[in-house]
Amino acid sequence: MRDYLFKNFSLDTILNYFGEFVKEIGSVYWRINIFLSDSKNPNKNKTVSLASTPVLSQGKTVNPRRNSTSRGKISSLRLKNIANWESKSFKQRIAKNSSSEKIILQNYFVFTDGEYTYFIPQFELARALFFRDSYLARSAPVFRVLEDDFQIDCSNDGGSVRINVLKNSNYPLNSFNDLSKRNHLCWILLDSQVRASYESIAKYQLQESSYTEDGKKWIFHFDPPDLDDVTIKIRATYDESRKYCFVHQILGFEGLQANIPENIEMFHPEFSIPGSKANEGKSPVAPDASESFCVDDIDVANADTIRTEIDAEKVECEFKTPFVVKRVSEKEKSNATLSVTDGEEGKKVISQDVSMNESVAGQGKSAAEWNTINDTTDNDHLFERKFTCFSNMVDRLKANRWCEFISLDTKSLPRRGRSKKHLLSTDGSPRCVAIVQFKIRDKHIAFLEVDTSDAVKPISTLVIFVRDAGKLKYQIGKVMAEFVSDSLTWPTKLLSDYYGKRGYVRIPHPESKSGNKGVLLPNSVHGWANRCYLAVSKLR
Known part of the structure; x- marks a missing residue:
């Protein structure tokens, strides 16, 4: 993995809990409250961009000095009877100082399997399933984002489909180089149940968010997709006295259903034509600017820079039925190519200070994107x-x-x-x-x-x-x-x-x-x- 640190986080900061979503007046995108502890302060509270959440989880050490272990032990759990899961809210009291405390409210999925009752934070399940890059994380609470960025053309017999990436889409162009990212994106776009699950995030945000003096706030929850017979790899704490299992992090999914057509093509107006001399000898990967990056969670990303890919801890995803998404160009429908210069002429990496946030022309840090998917499907x-x-x-x-x-x-x-x-x-x-x-x-x-x-x-x-x-x-x-x-x-x-x-x-x-x-x-x-x-x- 490539080294990175979060700006404005102390070394060896432990992320204890996620809190409510917040959006400031005038902002398009949401942030999330997090509760931290470090060597100087056991009870810190700040907000982070949703673009950072693909690599953040409860119990994780942020900016570790060396390899660190996260809270809980690793085990596997086969899910069943998802329809019978209960959705419950729980309060967590955090002492801010000697005279006051902060109450955190989180929504959990609760179910009993065997001898244990399991508590899975709803945000963690959605984060592991959907928040695999900054675009999908930022966009989740925003209404109609997928509809505005992608258009889907299905064949009359339903056996094939073409996904048209609209020219003004905010999805990073060079992320289409990664087959795992293409497959994951198309799974969300094309599987009707999975898409409904992802879009339920924005639906509930619109229905339930409330106004504050500074903007809006919302307690996250969503409708999960059908995960019956899916095995999840978890990091959790077991309370043997009460036979409770508190899940902190989901590390992988095995046996995910993908109810999508067999033949899938993806088109973008700036994919290059095969055989084009402009692409000969060029790599589809943005050039390395640094071995280490400083992630600015507040500043925007500079739209005039290539989004550098940063490897981070990955979630394993295995689909029960393998599929592959092919890229196509306008004149050739079978072998489109893409280089770092497609639609990005003159762009470059300008510094090791990067941002995962939305892109703005002429300002902000060098743009970057997370690589957090390990597709283990046998395809x-x-x-x-x-x-x-x-x-x-x-x-x-x-x-x-x-x-x-x-x-x-x-x-x-x-x-x-x-x-x-x-x-x-x-x-x-x-x-x-x-x-x-x-x-x-x-x-x-x-x-x-x-x-x-x-x-x-x-x-x-x-x-x-x-x-x-x-x-x-x-x-x-x-x-x-x-x-x-x-x-x-x-x-x-x-x-x-x-x-x-x-x-x-x-x-x-x-x-x-x-x-x-x-x-x-x-x-x-x-x-x-x-x-x-x-x-x-x-x-x-």
Whole structure:
């Protein structure tokens, strides 16, 4: 994770509770009261922007001097009978000084499962489900935000849908580089029950907020989506005497339902056209300005800067039914690309002082955005289509009577540190490796083919003589990790250690047509297959 500190927070500040939402007169966006303690003051109260809440939770240490542990122990809980959950309000008394106290009111979902009664803060459940970036967090209490920023076109049969990102949308343009963010956003937009849950936040805010001398205030609550049979990973405190479980933080969801069409396209008027010379060799990731950032929770973000992505503690999300959202451009509906210059010409990162708040032209701190989603859905098989020419070559081998097909598997490359090499530079989708196993003239052979559809560099097909099939999965995992760390270069030393210097060979791809790098011509497949077959005979 990238280092960051919050401005105006002391070191080793502990966030004890969330309080009411507040909005000052003249402000568009809401803030939330939080109650803190540090070495100088055990009972502090301040407000923070909702844009900061993707990385804040009860019991968390803010601005830690070193790695710190949050309150509670980690466990898992399978949810059921959501419709029977009770919504209850509880008061927490906080001493402000020796002569006065502050009463905090929070809404909880309360239910009994087995021997324990569970208390989940409604804000924490919504935060973990929806507040995964600053845009979704800021926008939640604002009426009709999704309707104003996105337009949805469904096919007549309901089997496909196109999401049009309207030109004046406030959703950060370079966040579309991240497949996990696209999938999460589209889940909220397209699943009617999930969207109703997200929009219930603004509905209740409009119905229940009250006016004060300084503006408005509101006690957060919302309608949860259907989470039956979803397993949540929680950090909680258990009261054994009363058999109560108080949830402080939700760390992940397993088995989320996604009732959305199978084919999803996302269009933005500033996505680039595939093959455009303006995008050749450019990365979709904003340049690093600093190894450490200071997050200003009050100042606005400068609209003339690129939103730098800051890695933070992530919520794991696994969907029961995998799906992938494809980006499309206006003239090409299948392979849109996006670089940091799309709609952002002349923008740059200007300092390590950043803001997650709304963007304003010509003023404020450098814009930034949180990266807090770890999508653990097993969707590797959805990317097999990217290996069409390789599959054709494999079919040629299958037709050879000396080649006995064993298996085909597709895996996404592992992430290594801050490298983005495990993602395609065109659209941020996972870069995958196809692993095909054959028995060729009594030799167990594995072919490894890496997706190079973004033409980032030429990568040869790796052919391995497998001597111990039981170790192959582990060895390939290590090889691909080194492959990413070495900037998409096959790790020859490690390969020699595993298979010997004559136990593997790299087969160059056929030449691509000029101006269309990364795409192989169909008539080149026959020669490619022959070279792979002949190379096997030389393996020892």
